[in-house]
Amino acid sequence: MSEHEIHSEVDGLSLTELLERYATLRDTLLGLEAERDALGARIKAALQSGQQAETELYRAVLKISRRVDYPIDRFRDTFGDAAALEAATIDRKKAEALAGAGDLDPEQLRELAVVKETQALVLQPKTR
The missing domain is CATH 1.20.5 (Single alpha-helices involved in coiled-coils or other helix-helix interfaces)
Structure with a gap:
């Protein structure tokens, strides 16, 4: 309509x-x-x-997404209050930018990372 x-x-x-x-x-x-x-x-x-599930038109698949978080208490214990405040008020990208700039140890940052996975149901069109 x-x-x-x-x-x-x-x-x-x-x-x-x-x-x-x-x-x-x-x-x-x-x-x-x-x-x-x-x-x-x-x-x-x-x-x-x-x-497995599918119809004439669609196939059901699970799409997995990953999100990296840094637990604030462990981050603060490792890098200090100032870095925790600066990174926590921004986001993961800010923490990684600080590591890339040499302000944080990249290996320690990787060890702190917590990866969370989510699964979304996706209808994948079948080829015609």
Whole structure:
């Protein structure tokens, strides 16, 4: 449905009717998102156990993302308060920049790193 068609459809509605339509759409979307999340959790669990899932159009795969964090207490114990304050107020990139500039020992920084993995369910289109 084009934006023009949507505007035509709702132009004659009162504010109360617009609100009712908006609430209906919002509630529908929330219900669909909850169902999608529940289905996704079950599919992810199945994929993690070694099962495979695919349809005519899609193959379900798990995409793994990694995020590196530095625990603030260990970082401060290793590099001191000033470096912890400077790095913690910015982010991981700032800590790595300090190591790259020679202000922090890169090897000690690597030893402090905590890598967190997350898995996202991805629908991979099958080639046609």
